[in-house]
Amino acid sequence: MKTRRRKSGNRRSGDGPGLSQLGLWRLGLAIPGLVAMVLVILGTLPIGVPFLGPVLPAFGLIAVHVFALQRPDLMPHWLAFSLGLLTDLLSGGPLGLTALVFLGVQVLSASQRRVLIGRPFLLGWGVFALVALAAAVVSWIIACAYFLDIVNPAAALLQVAITVTLFPLIAAPLLLLSHRMTGQAYA
Amino acid sequence: MASPMGLLFNRFAFAFLLALGLTLLVAGRSGIGPVEQVRTGLLDVLAPVLDVISRPVAAINALATEVEQLSRVYDENARLREENARLLHWQNVARSLERDNAQYRRLLNVRTRSNVTYITARVVGESGGPFVKTLLLAAGERDGVEANQAVVSELGLVGRITEAGRNAARILLITDLNSRIPVMLESSRRRAILSGDNTARPLLAFLEAEAVVRPGDRVITSGHGGLLPPGLVVGVVASVAEGQVRLRPFVDLGRLERVNVLRYRRPELDQSRDGT
Structure with a gap:
């Protein structure tokens, strides 16, 4: 993510002429949502790591963060919320917990846009670590309130560690994708 | 998006979703409301998808x-060599005990009711949340799976x-965190409630005060409450400290690919009443 800023309000001409002529690129606007959905579903599959056992990285969180940062127009409140809701429905956890957390992450990440766009990837990684930690703390607090009990936070912290570790692996393709889509926005 | 109307709408959407x-x-x-129904419905829709994509993941x-x-x-x-030698000895013991038992049963005219059958199914997903420990199973009512049935692996x-x-x-x-299973210590038959707390070692709660419990004691289901069949092995006592008794499950719960769902018909009082 070098300094490729978008000229807002313009569609870039000459980029994928076939697509834009047909108006098919509009379909592309649904891509972040679909990609994020696939990541959420993948997140429910236990992936074995030698010596660590199965881990469940919060791939959905990465998608919400990256798209909210890169293309806030394609990751609106309702989409982040719906992705969280899907996560809750799949996980069997308290319904609404992840929905609220993703909504918060979407707002938080979008607000960091001015600070982060065009900055080195490492800084972005560090900021994501903070976002993921904040998300874990908030969801832990909600979980404690929901279960009326002090829930063991170890699993949540482990998930943060794993998600942050895997961040580049997931975020890099997402960044490429959102860069390619840059300029096709704001019809 | 940047227009005042857009901003206002945005604020409203945020507040609405927060409230929702x-x-x-x-x-x-x-x-309240059809939360469970919606959840089960979605599970049904997504299960075939998960079933397919979980296969390569299982290979990994x-x-x-x-x-x-x-x-x-x-x-x-x-x-394993050592264990094999030990198990061969136990096999002999078990054979002779089995023979004795069958003989005594015949002598005493004991009525054994085997009312447990099982369904084997694939595990296709795990809870995505750090606050719940659940698994998704690629079998449902169509296959005879119903709520409250016990799920076991070959280990327990x-x-x-x-x-x-x-x-x-x-x-x-x-x-x-929400799991409560009536269990007992296998040797002393002291009852307790196995109470999960989202750690790998669930707690043995409500253990009778005079019960003597040591690490290594085997724990089995007691069958009280009638939901689960009695005598299923659960695990061994892992630690006894500060009044907290923790259990190490026999099953590696993180690495399950196939499990058995037990169809257990608990002994019904009504049936015997009908019979008389």
Whole structure:
């Protein structure tokens, strides 16, 4: 993510002429949502790591963060919320917990846009670590309130560690994708 | 998007979703509304998808397990040799006991009722959340899976079914915060409630005060409450400290690929009444 800023309000001409002529690129606007959905579903599959056992990285969180940062127009409140809701429905956890957390992450990440766009990837990684930690703390607090009990936070912290570790692996393709889509926005 | 109207709409959308999320939490907590039905419905829709994509993942997991096992193949081999020798001895003991038992049963005219059958099914997903310990199963009501049935692997108790859709079901693991299983110590028959707390080692709660318990004691289901069949092995006592007794489950709950769902018909009082 070098300094490729978008000229807002313009569609870039000459980029994928076939697509834009047909108006098919509009379909592309649904891509972040679909990609994020696939990541959420993948997140429910236990992936074995030698010596660590199965881990469940919060791939959905990465998608919400990256798209909210890169293309806030394609990751609106309702989409982040719906992705969280899907996560809750799949996980069997308290319904609404992840929905609220993703909504918060979407707002938080979008607000960091001015600070982060065009900055080195490492800084972005560090900021994501903070976002993921904040998300874990908030969801832990909600979980404690929901279960009326002090829930063991170890699993949540482990998930943060794993998600942050895997961040580049997931975020890099997402960044490429959102860069390619840059300029096709704001019809 | 940047227009004042857009901003206002944006604010409104945020507030609305915030309220919706909180409402869902409260509704889910107090069991209002069709939260469970919606959840089971979605499970049904997604189960076939998960079933397909979990197959390659299962292959990767098998590879990971192999890599891990390769590193301790020598130790493992030595341990297994020793265990094999011990088990051969036990096999002889068990055979002769089985013979004796059958003989005594005939003598005493004991009525044994085997009312447990089982369904084997694939685990296709795990809870995505750090606050719940559940598994998704690629079998549902169509296959005879119903809520509250016990789920076991070849090593012992895994959990019980909490939701069953048409072709998918959710297992609440014995380690989950909401899991409560009536158990007893195998040797002393002292009862307790196995109570999950989201750690790998669930607690043995409400153990009778005079019960003597040591690490290594085996724990089995007691069958009280009638939901689970009695005598299923669960695990061994892992630690006894500060009044907290923790259990190490026999089953590696993180590495399950296939499990058995027990169809257990508990002894009905009504039936015997009808019979008289």
